[in-house]
Amino acid sequence: MNFRTLVGAAMLALSATALAASPASPDVQVEHAWIRWLPARLPAAGYAVIRNMGDGTLRLTGASSPGYGMVMLHHSRLAHGDSTMEMVDHLDIPAHGSVELAPGGYHLMLSQPTHAIKPGDHVEVTFEFADGAKLQTDFSVRPANASGPGD
Amino acid sequence: MSLRHRWLRLGLAAGALFALAACASHPQWQLDDVQGHLPDLKFQMTNDLGQPVTAASYHGKVTLLYFGYTHCPDVCPLTLVHLHTVLQKMGKAADDVRILFVTVDPTRDTVPVLHQYVTAFDPRVVGLTGSSDAIAQLAKRYRVFYKPAPAGASSSAGYEVTHSSAIYVFDREGRARLLATPGSSNDEILHDLNILVGQQS
Numbered sequence: 001m002n003f004r005t006l007v008g009a010a011m012l013a014l015s016a017t018a019l020a021a022s023p024a025s026p027d028v029q030v031e032h033a034w035i036r037w038l039p040a041r042l043p044a045a046g047y048a049v050i051r052n053m054g055d056g057t058l059r060l061t062g063a064s065s066p067g068y069g070m071v072m073l074h075h076s077r078l079a080h081g082d083s084t085m086e087m088v089d090h091l092d093i094p095a096h097g098s099v100e101l102a103p104g105g106y107h108l109m110l111s112q113p114t115h116a117i118k119p120g121d122h123v124e125v126t127f128e129f130a131d132g133a134k135l136q137t138d139f140s141v142r143p144a145n146a147s148g149p150g151d
Numbered sequence: 152m153s154l155r156h157r158w159l160r161l162g163l164a165a166g167a168l169f170a171l172a173a174c175a176s177h178p179q180w181q182l183d184d185v186q187g188h189l190p191d192l193k194f195q196m197t198n199d200l201g202q203p204v205t206a207a208s209y210h211g212k213v214t215l216l217y218f219g220y221t222h223c224p225d226v227c228p229l230t231l232v233h234l235h236t237v238l239q240k241m242g243k244a245a246d247d248v249r250i251l252f253v254t255v256d257p258t259r260d261t262v263p264v265l266h267q268y269v270t271a272f273d274p275r276v277v278g279l280t281g282s283s284d285a286i287a288q289l290a291k292r293y294r295v296f297y298k299p300a301p302a303g304a305s306s307s308a309g310y311e312v313t314h315s316s317a318i319y320v321f322d323r324e325g326r327a328r329l330l331a332t333p334g335s336s337n338d339e340i341l342h343d344l345n346i347l348v349g350q351q352s
């Protein structure tokens with residue numbers, strides 16, 4: 001990771017924290033949040049690192065976005081050379097730990113865009129947790145062939 | 152230089168040549184060598200410009216065959232980006248490579264959608280579609296498993312498609328040569344593609 005990415009990540013983390021909607025748990029941060037843009041209004045995948053700085057397990061139960069009609073938590077699985085995508089109803093983030101939503105694993109599936117979204121845009125995504133807390137975050141939209149949040 | 156030294160030099164040179172020739176005929180593949188175990192590339196489909204194409208249309212190119220679908224926002228892009236990165240690293244030599252992305256979801260993957268999807272990743276990706284039978288035949292030929300859309304599903308319906316994630320690599324003559332998986336590293340694929348592209352048909 002180079003310095004620019006680090007600064008970018010730090011700024012993203014700060015903005016994610018700053019955007020935390022009350023009464024959001026102040027102990028969660030979202031970093032490196034990005035969406036892989038796809039053409040033709042196809043469903044897109046969202047990736048991020050969710051960091052739990054609290055003393056208890058944090059349960060992510062869903063997400064929503066004004067930019068998409070539907071946001072679901074998904075998990076891609078590779079078994080015996082076959083790949084499947086399945087819906088997940090929650091994802092636990094351990095105390096003082098983090099969970100990565102990354103290509104080929106857990107990710108957000110964002111479908112039914114409400115307006116034309118293109119690479120370079122920023123999309124607001126709100127994470128919802130089991131305790132009722134919500135965290136508003138900023139996802140940057142990257143080209144289809146991007147390999148990460150800021151390459 | 153003594154005569155003995157000259158002979159020694161000649162011997163070493165001949166030895167080196169022999170070793171080179173041996174290397175050329177038996178490359179050290181880093182992917183799985185499937186030569187002789189899988190049939191040659193053969194299909195009759197429609198490309199993402201709506202034109203009828205067959206395996207002969209790609210004769211002279213090294214081809215990578217991959218089955219996927221456009222309503223696949225995570226794993227298919229991951230593989231296509233992986234291959235795009237390799238082609239970028241190959242530079243000019245990648246002009247002789249085509250990635251054939253065969254949809255296993257022809258109901259939703261119309262030609263225009265397929266075209267927009269594949270070109271968003273790399274200009275050397277070709278989208279292929281066809282009748283359910285044509286796709287099933289091609290998949291069967293390479294023992295590719297997929298669970299297609301439910302019968303009667305409309306193009307706007309939300310459904311998941313299970314599919315094999317293997318990448319089949321063919322030489323310029325359309326002979327099946329190598330098998331890559333999503334676990335294969337960029338360097339492994341790059342190494343082997345460079346050798347295959349270097350083999351003139």
